[in-house]
Amino acid sequence: MAFQRPRPPNRTTHRSATDKELELEQINQILRDELSTEISHNKANEKWISRLERDLINCEKEISRKDIALVASNEEIKELQTEISSLKKDLYQTRKEIRDNNNYTADIENKLQECYEIISSLKQRIKVISSRGNSPVRNNSPDIYSPPEDPDMANLDLFIQIERGLNRIKNHIQGGGTPLNNPINIIEGIRGSLNTVRHNYQSVYQDIDGVIAQ
Structure with a gap:
């Protein structure tokens, strides 16, 4: 029987298998990194939601105060x-x-950004409404014609919020910018801001008319 030399290992096959293992390991690492990033984003977004929920709770407390009523x-x-x-x-x-x-x-982040902007507008409206209680007329101040709270200045931020809201609605309709997830919320915010402005001026004029009538 003729002696046969053992064949050397197929280096090409061995190298190919090693390359595939490395490729799979790289793919797994990429997937692990993506998963870790998603988890971090989700945790950050949940924290953001919690902060926004606390802001809404504070808004509820503010509008339930007796002086606001x-x-x-x-x-x-x-x-x-x-x-x-x-x-x-x-x-x-x-x-x-x-x-x-x-x-x-x-x-998700677009939705949260949208909620954040609407809540910021809400807080500003509540602040403006609350400032009516600081009117010198309501506080029986003798200097009623030099009020520390100019209604035009008090409404300025509301007008800015209204303009921003209108621009976002316009961009949404025209397909520009970030699409709105709930445009109804923006519209209701604009309506509420306009009503607050109207009531601000009515309140000031009623106070002055009341003092003049005295």
Whole structure:
């Protein structure tokens, strides 16, 4: 029987297998990194939701104060309550989407940014309404014609918020900028801001008319 030399290992096959293992390891590492990034984004977004929910709770507390009830109309209070309730539902649904889908999407951050802007507008409206109680007329100040709170200045931020809201609605309709997830919230915010401005001027004129009538 003829002696046969053992064949050397196929280096090409060995190298090919090693390359595939390295490639699989790289793919796994990429997937692990993406998963870790998604988890970090989701945690950050849940924290953002919690902060926005706390802001809404504070807004609810503000509009339930007795001094707010004295200077705000029933219409304004109802509008604020409705907007707060709608935003709470939106935040609840967004948190549910994060937990159910368990993956990161830019759409979530767009929704939260939208809620943040609407809540900022709400807080400004509540601040303006609350400032009516600082009117020198209401505080029996003798200098009623030099009020520390100029209604035009008090309404300035509201006009800015209204303009921003209108621009966002315009861009949404024209397909420019970031699409709005819930344009109704923006529209209701604009309506509420306009009503607050109207009540601000009515309040000032009623106070002055009341003092003149005395």
